[in-house]
Amino acid sequence: MNAEPTRQDVLAVNIQTIEDEWARLWKESTAATQANGGHPATRNSVLNLVVFTQRVATAQAVDNALDELCLHHPARVLLLVAESDLPEQEMQAWIDLSVYKQEVRRGQNTSEQVMIEAKGEAVGFLPGVVLPLLAANLPVFTWWADVPPMEQAIFERLAGVSDRMIVDSAEFPTIGASFFTLARISRSRQYRAAVSDLNWQRFAPWRELTAQFFDLAPVQPYLKGISQVSIEYAGNAANGRTAGVSNPAQALLYIGWLASKLNWNAVPGQQQHSGETYHLTLRSHEGQTIQVEVRPRSVQAKKKSALITSPQEAEEGAHETSPAWMVSQTVAGALSTVSIESSYKGHTGVFTIRRSADHEHATTACTVDGVPWGQERTVHLDSIGRSELVRAEFESFGHDDDFEDALSIAGALAD
């Protein structure tokens, strides 16, 4: 499929005239295409996409990702660059139309895009600019492509007009407070926005593989006897790279998910963490105590640039030669090993999922009293880049209760 768009010249415009300029571009585009005997591009947006960035570099990376996103989901895109740290106060906009032609399936579509750059105090006025530019009767997806400024008013104001807020907890500098804010927004009647976390999606295969252990009837009783969960996540690279901070968001969300599904509650006063290692104590409804250890693990990089310390780094092209899977599977904080220990009728079962050295696969294994039980199995971990993760969110509607439950618990555990 050819995702390479053809574009009109990017045009600097006055904020007040964006709609007029779009209309003019459409007319010109249609006339030019028809003059050449072609079929005019279809104006069939399926969503509004508001992308919030705080750096021009991020905006440029997002702009590249939009080619892929808009090929699949023609959209009206409002790309916001909010540089609140700058002293000047000004706002400028650039618009374009991007025509996407597909080779596999006939047809082409056109996305409308405006980039609005706000500096200094002008950032506070962005919601007022966004609202009138949203295409009517289409869902609004807001993607926070940088660390979302949850402490700023603009975060909640955009939450108020969004149907879905897309964040990436792999970038959160602090987990507990961020999860708490997101959980509040997702549960509040004041906002209609559902919250999505790209990081939650990244480890979906781990949840699936965990669930598969317990699909088998003989194994199910072990769910009630879980006494220990050990999680390792990708920390700093073994090759000496130390940039970036290990991010336990995936690991904590995983524990949050298990806890919500199995009705575990945190035991007050017994949650400890030192540095990036957590020792947590939870208790099931039946009174079973569950000890949880979450710790970073140095990742032996496949090659020098295999470990990407943040999705941001990947998006900005620091690893242009890396295959797509590296972007998702070796993000710092990615789950590396999960081990669940449980007992039932005097037997001890250990269920393990371990990421392979090549980062592309995971192997599942189960032992009972130290003896292998069933088949060890290796599965492929999908090579999902950030654009694809965002794209998948465009196909999600409504709240993801599993995520929101996990988010609440993970936030409490991380505090």
Next chain:
Amino acid sequence: MAESAVLTNPLRAGMRGERTPQPCAVVIFGATGDLTKRKLLPALYNLALENPLPAGFSVVAVARRPMTNEQWRQYVKDAINEFSRNRPVNPAVWESFSQGLFYHQTEFHDLAGYERLGQLLHQLDHDRGINGNHLFYLATSPEYYPEIIHRLGQARLAHKEGHGHSLTTGHRGRAQTNHQNNHDSHDGDESTTGGWTRLVIEKPFGHDLESAKELNRKVLRVFAEDQVYRIDHYLGKETVQNILVFRFSNGIFEPIWNRRYIDNVQITVAEQVGVETRAGYYETAGAIRDIVQNHMLQLLMLTAMEPPIGFEANAVRDEKVKVLHAIPTLDLVEVSKNTVRAQYGAGWLNGQKVPGYSEEPGVSPTSTTETYVSMKLEVDNWRWAGVPFYLRTGKRLAKRVTEIDIEFKRPPFMLFKNTNVTELQPNVLSMRIQPDEGISLRFGAKVPGGVMRIRGVNMEFLYGSAFAGEPPEAYERLLLDCMLGDSTLFTRRDETEAAWGIITSILDGWADQPIRHLPIYEAGSWGPKEADVLLERGGRDWRRL
């Protein structure tokens, strides 16, 4: 056990995303055949690769040719590398997947071979944790179906016992989770010994009404109906499924989806290919058995059916089969008047000269097998009385296209009679199944200018413009549905027989009026002129596609 194994796993509740079946073994009869090689093996591998099948998932090949497990694994690997949309094989996934591949050699009539198969499955139940979940897939030539089914019963591999209730009666809670719903309909096919047993049967299911009934009788002596999955891969196509979504998730169409507003319906399944290597089968089948009895009647049913009470297997199939019951069988006069059959002659297609059907390898030079058929059917019910359904299908036609066209009635009053406008064109809603899947609505619009002129324009929705992701292959969807116990997209016994009832009435009519020479249409054309006459009698034309 099989039901509770998943439904009581609390980690499953509310889980989004793909559906995962229980551990099971797929037992393929005819494992070295073309269908298995081109479709089934790549589909199973793709499921393992993209939607992790459960640990212990196994494939047991059953065929007459001697082969070791290792040779079979190499055969599978070669098939995947040649035909899978994900190729070459992923080494790590292959390592796990291949451990679940087994080969069992037997003659299809050899009871001892089935007993040995039972022992192998029993061993796999234990070793690979598949707990008696067995899916038998008949991918052989149809003449072996009765024998294989009979022997499966004799070898006690069918596990029909314990079937006390029907499936998907609509009494179950509707508010179940997605995953639970996926398992909604399979509890009835569990054996008393644990695990479930299912049978998948490829088309053709019989060659006329009587043979279909006879095959059903033989199947149901051994299996219960809710264990049987009659496959029509057309129903696995995303865009075919979308007909239901389009009709029943959009409130604006249902009020006009009837005889008051619709003038006629045209269903076209046009192929550019000729008979290729299928002459042996095609000579005995022809277009009417190959395409009309299954694919086209499925499209007709989905277009004409009433809203089901729920998106559940039997609710959907109940409504589909009502459509077939509402189509009167054709008497001799009607067959003569309302059906056209023809055969392609030599011609040019895509710039190449192609031979006529009777010149194709394996085809008798005096063959009267139809490669083209068109017909007019009526659906005699409250919604459709008086609305003709025109069906046409053929090989070596001008274009490969499958499309359903709903032609609406013209406006009752010619408002523009004092202008240049002499005729108003009807609105047409087109649902294109392949290629370029999409939906278009044709309507009249004023041509800009001082003079009143009206031109038809298309408002077009292309799937490729809104959803560019590639959908799974039809067989992937259908195999997964089988493993999950969801029979919505499979044909029920009464549906099969009702379809054959209609087709057999036409076959009988043709047999009663044998013709020495079929009308010949030129390859690369849109069929014989007789087909045009069929519509012209009603003052209509075939849609130009």
